[in-house]
Amino acid sequence: MTINTLSQDGVQRQQMPCLTKMERMIISMQDPDMGIKLRNQRLLITVIPHAMTGLDIVEWLIKKCSISDEEALHVGQLFVKYGYIYPLKEPRNLILKADDSSYRFQTPYYWMSTRWPASELDYAIYLAKKNIRKQGELIEYEKECYNALHKRINHTWDFVVMQAREQLRASKQRRKGDRIVLECQEQAYWLVNRPPVSPEHYKLTTLTKNTIAITYCAVKYNQIFFLSCLFFLARNRVKSSICLESYVKYCEQYQPHDPIMQGCLPSNPWITDDIMFWNMNSETVALPTKLRVERWSFSFMELLNDQMGRKEFLTYLEKEFSAENLCFWQACEDVRHGETAKIPEKVDEVYKQFLAPGASRWVNIDSKTMEKTLEGLKRPHRFVLDDAQMHIYFLMKKDSYPRYLKSELYKNLLARAIVPQETKKSVFPFMRRQRHSSPSPALATQTAEDDGKAKYSNSNSGTASRL
Amino acid sequence: MCDQTFLAITFGPCDNCSQNKPLMNIYLKNEPINYCSLCVELMACQGLAKGETTNTLKAESESLKAKLEEERAKLHDVELHQVAEKIDALGQFVMKTRRTLKGHGNKVLCMDWCRDKRRIVSSSQDGKVIVWDAYTTNKEHAVTMPCTWVMACAYAPSGCAVACGGLDNKCSVYPLSLDKNENLAAKKKSVAMHTNYLSSCSFTNSDMQILTSSGDGTCALWDVESGQLLQSFHGHSADVLSLDLAPSETGNTFVSGGCDKKANVWDMRSGQNVQSFETHESDINNVKYYPSGDAFATGSDDATCRLYDLRADREVAIYSKDSIIFGASSVDFSLSGRLLFAGYNDYTINVWDVLKGTRVAILFGHENRVSTVRVSPDGTAFCSGSWDNTLRIWA
Numbered sequence: 001m002t003i004n005t006l007s008q009d010g011v012q013r014q015q016m017p018c019l020t021k022m023e024r025m026i027i028s029m030q031d032p033d034m035g036i037k038l039r040n041q042r043l044l045i046t047v048i049p050h051a052m053t054g055l056d057i058v059e060w061l062i063k064k065c066s067i068s069d070e071e072a073l074h075v076g077q078l079f080v081k082y083g084y085i086y087p088l089k090e091p092r093n094l095i096l097k098a099d100d101s102s103y104r105f106q107t108p109y110y111w112m113s114t115r116w117p118a119s120e121l122d123y124a125i126y127l128a129k130k131n132i133r134k135q136g137e138l139i140e141y142e143k144e145c146y147n148a149l150h151k152r153i154n155h156t157w158d159f160v161v162m163q164a165r166e167q168l169r170a171s172k173q174r175r176k177g178d179r180i181v182l183e184c185q186e187q188a189y190w191l192v193n194r195p196p197v198s199p200e201h202y203k204l205t206t207l208t209k210n211t212i213a214i215t216y217c218a219v220k221y222n223q224i225f226f227l228s229c230l231f232f233l234a235r236n237r238v239k240s241s242i243c244l245e246s247y248v249k250y251c252e253q254y255q256p257h258d259p260i261m262q263g264c265l266p267s268n269p270w271i272t273d274d275i276m277f278w279n280m281n282s283e284t285v286a287l288p289t290k291l292r293v294e295r296w297s298f299s300f301m302e303l304l305n306d307q308m309g310r311k312e313f314l315t316y317l318e319k320e321f322s323a324e325n326l327c328f329w330q331a332c333e334d335v336r337h338g339e340t341a342k343i344p345e346k347v348d349e350v351y352k353q354f355l356a357p358g359a360s361r362w363v364n365i366d367s368k369t370m371e372k373t374l375e376g377l378k379r380p381h382r383f384v385l386d387d388a389q390m391h392i393y394f395l396m397k398k399d400s401y402p403r404y405l406k407s408e409l410y411k412n413l414l415a416r417a418i419v420p421q422e423t424k425k426s427v428f429p430f431m432r433r434q435r436h437s438s439p440s441p442a443l444a445t446q447t448a449e450d451d452g453k454a455k456y457s458n459s460n461s462g463t464a465s466r467l
Numbered sequence: 468m469c470d471q472t473f474l475a476i477t478f479g480p481c482d483n484c485s486q487n488k489p490l491m492n493i494y495l496k497n498e499p500i501n502y503c504s505l506c507v508e509l510m511a512c513q514g515l516a517k518g519e520t521t522n523t524l525k526a527e528s529e530s531l532k533a534k535l536e537e538e539r540a541k542l543h544d545v546e547l548h549q550v551a552e553k554i555d556a557l558g559q560f561v562m563k564t565r566r567t568l569k570g571h572g573n574k575v576l577c578m579d580w581c582r583d584k585r586r587i588v589s590s591s592q593d594g595k596v597i598v599w600d601a602y603t604t605n606k607e608h609a610v611t612m613p614c615t616w617v618m619a620c621a622y623a624p625s626g627c628a629v630a631c632g633g634l635d636n637k638c639s640v641y642p643l644s645l646d647k648n649e650n651l652a653a654k655k656k657s658v659a660m661h662t663n664y665l666s667s668c669s670f671t672n673s674d675m676q677i678l679t680s681s682g683d684g685t686c687a688l689w690d691v692e693s694g695q696l697l698q699s700f701h702g703h704s705a706d707v708l709s710l711d712l713a714p715s716e717t718g719n720t721f722v723s724g725g726c727d728k729k730a731n732v733w734d735m736r737s738g739q740n741v742q743s744f745e746t747h748e749s750d751i752n753n754v755k756y757y758p759s760g761d762a763f764a765t766g767s768d769d770a771t772c773r774l775y776d777l778r779a780d781r782e783v784a785i786y787s788k789d790s791i792i793f794g795a796s797s798v799d800f801s802l803s804g805r806l807l808f809a810g811y812n813d814y815t816i817n818v819w820d821v822l823k824g825t826r827v828a829i830l831f832g833h834e835n836r837v838s839t840v841r842v843s844p845d846g847t848a849f850c851s852g853s854w855d856n857t858l859r860i861w862a
Contacts, residue, residue, distance in 0.1 A: 017748065017749045017768050017769045017770065017794065018768070018770065018792050018793045018794060018812070021770060021792045022792055025789070025792070061790065064789065065788065065789045065790035067790050067829075068829075070829075070831065071790060071829055072790075074815065074831065075790050075792070078792065078793075078813060221704055222524045222525055222528055223524065224701065224702060225528050225702070226524060226527060226528045226531065228702060228740045228743065229528055229531035229532060230531070231739070231740075231741070232535055232742060232743060233531065233534060233535055233538065235742070235780060237538070237539065237541075237542050237778070237779060237780045238542065238779055239542045239544055239779070240542060240543045240544050240545050240546075240776070240781070240783065241545045241550070242778075243761065243776045243778050243779040243783070244545060244547050244550040244776070244779075244783060245550060246759070246761060247547075247550075247757070247759075247762070247804065247821070247822060248550060248551065248554060248822060250758070250759045250803070250804055251554075251804050251805040251821070251822060252554075253803075254758070254803035254804065255803050255805065257802060257803065257846070258801055258802040258803035258805065258846050259802070259845070259846050259847040259848075259862075260562070260801045260802070260806060260842075260847070260848075260849075260862070261557075261801060261802075261803055261805055261806065264847060268847050268848070268862055269585075270565040270566070270602070270847060270848045270860055270862035271565060271862050275602070277847070278584060278585070278845075281845070301715060333672075336672075337672045337673035337675060337676065338673065338675055339675050339690065339691075339692045339693075340675075340690040340692065340693055340695060340697070341692060341693060376487075379487060381487075382697075383489065383736055386736075435602060436603070437600055437602075437603045437605060438583065438585060438600070438602070440586070440600075440626070440643070440645060441581060441582070441583050441586070441625065441626025441627060442626060442627045442643040442645055
């Protein structure tokens with residue numbers, strides 16, 4: 001199905017949200033009552049009306065948005081960068097300074113949202129005006145642009161020069177104050193839209209988004225959407241209060257395990273350059289940490305996700321003579337996530353080992369599911385064992401898992417589990433520890449395991465403590 | 468299998484073509500029908516039924532949408548911040564840049580963590596894909612892609628391969644060799660083929676399957692060994708920019724977000740669009756599941772991040788502020804799900820309290836827009852990649 005992005009100008013569509021937001025804020029800044037207090041500013045011998053200081057802008061932002069100085073300066077800076085506010089004293093320096101430097105609001109005529117992209121023709125006229133008004137006033141990059149434009153749009157050059165002359169003549173008839181203001185505004189516009197170095201405004205959009213139009217089939221899309229809607233409506237929903245309550249519980253339960261929220265013991269490797277934390281929690285460690293073992297009790301999935309947890313659970317199941325359940329589940333996972341080409345042979349293996357009558361590790365599935373699965377095995381596909389796998393998963397979850405958590409095996413491990421000591425802060429705080437590289441996972445797994453064990457046993461004597 | 472969002476998908480003979488396939492369960496004129504995804508598409512392609520026009524169909528869809536919103540509102544009895552009132556507010560939040568990874572020659576577009584918690588892969592506009600040991604800041608591997616704008620990269624669960632793609636419309640898998648002299652590009656395997664740019668890719672639970680999303684408006688599931696298309700997902704009406712797999716180990720769903728302002732939840736087996744959310748005002752740049760798998764967050768060009776609950780089937784929180792004007796390009800949750808890290812196009816990273824809805828901190832440091840933010844697998848740090856050609860690890 002091919003789709004259309006229904007926009008004429010991809011760039012326009014892309015930047016509308018942020019420009020609209022900026023403009024809304026600019027307008028409220030200019031509000032006569034709640035906005036920034038404007039005053040007259042003397043520039044050489046002329047008086048420029050409606051000017052404000054950089055400090056005014058920053059303070060207004062701090063008050064309006066309840067943010068810090070740093071952030072207010074950052075936001076104010078964006079307004080200057082995108083041409084909504086321009087500096088009076090150093091027009092080429094598009095920076096907001098939180099002092100008494102003067103700034104003015106740009107007129108909406110020159111807003112980026114109304115005049116995007118900057119037209120080459122307009123730029124040529126502007127440069128021509130500058131050139132005519134005072135020979136040699138063009139600076140380096142402007143001269144280059146002027147020459148390049150002269151070459152590129154040579155066919156309209158007469159028009160350009162004529163327009164430039166007309167505009168200059170019209171401006172001479174204005175009052176001096178107005179003229180200066182208009183010149184400032186125009187200059188500011190071009191500094192934003194045609195600066196010396198290629199600005200990132202031009203890359204306001206990512207190269208690809210919305211720039212490639214694809215053909216659209218309205219009927220097809222609407223029909224699929226219509227059918228989807230029918231499906232959505234039939235869904236069972238849960239009350240918000242129940243759903244939201246579950247987040248609170250989840251966050252609370254996992255907070256001690258979240259290193260960013262509550263730190264981690266012995267220390268966060270990124271902060272102290274000490275990788276003890278990773279060594280103690282590696283997959284092949286001899287004795288796990290207490291937090292890790294506690295986490296297995298949060299949900300069955302947590303237990304299965306941890307390789308060590310899975311091994312412990314398997315040991316428990318072996319004692320209960322129901323280890324084939326976990327093995328069956330693992331084999332099914334292998335089928336679901338493995339190579340497509342190997343599916344038939346894998347499914348066959350599973351059948352022989354777990355499902356065939358008299359199989360060595362026969363799993364106890366209800367007759368209905370067994371029938372359905374055996375039927376499906378005639379034409380094996382990736383999901384043929386799903387129902388059986390589901391049945392066994394829930395069996396383990398509802399029966400074996402809770403009993404494991406109450407078992408001696410688990411409780412013993414929990415009692416023996418380590419609570420690492422917090423690494424003492426180094427005496428010389430600026431001394432950086434050596435950062436050792438670790439074996440890449442791309443190495444054969446055997447070597448990785450050996451290394452992990454070695455590292456742990458070396459450091460065991462140091463900082464780990466037992467309960 | 469899946470603890471939480473469990474979907475009863477039936478397998479069996481399709482009502483139409485009689486082939487044994489995963490079936491989509493839909494209602495047509497109040498009659499339940501079970502068609503395979505191919506037949507559903509064919510039915511849709513057959514053109515309009517008698518008496519129907521594009522407009523009447525669209526009008527019917529709109530009225531269904533309105534009805535859907537009505538149903539969703541019925542069970543909405545409390546707001547998230549109300550429920551969160553009883554929790555303590557978070558204290559002063561201090562996070563600093565702990566590592567800066569320099570080496571890319573152009574904008575960093577995407578990154579992913581390895582499961583060993585310290586290695587990362589990053590891709591950039593200049594076509595380079597680099598594998599770093601972020602802890603030591605050493606570069607371990609580098610691949611030069613034949614195209615520029617490598618917008619997607621992913622680390623394989625085993626740590627032995629990386630997948631990447633972009634303007635070449637393909638997703639390629641490179642096995643990571645330890646022989647320094649070996650040219651990684653020689654062993655490249657071309658897996659996915661789209662008709663437009665690749666915006667995002669992710670390995671599923673193993674190295675054998677890859678899920679991709681593309682600017683052609685579709686997502687697709689591929690078998691790595693054979694390059695075969697296993698399932699395709701149609702339903703977006705514009706570029707799909709991001710996808711994320713449900714965290715359940717045996718999960719079968721994933722969420723995708725795109726330029727049509729929609730976030731769709733899909734069933735991987737049948738290809739069916741299971742849930743759809745459309746409350747953003749602009750393109751959705753990034754989607755991420757909440758750690759429990761019951762919800763997901765989105766970051767969008769409308770300068771807001773939103774949280775959608777899958778069981779309540781609605782948007783439950785909006786993270787926005789007056790002073791945040793530029794779009795969010797990337798979002799990720801901390802391990803407990805209490806914090807949401809969002810990278811924005813105004814060069815900052817904002818940290819949100821997911822439950823209370825307030826902003827906890829703003830992080831400055833990057834000198835150009837932040838394109839990607841990802842928390843490490845064990846939650847000890849997060850990495851941000853930016854158009855200023857660097858990556859930073861924050862902790």
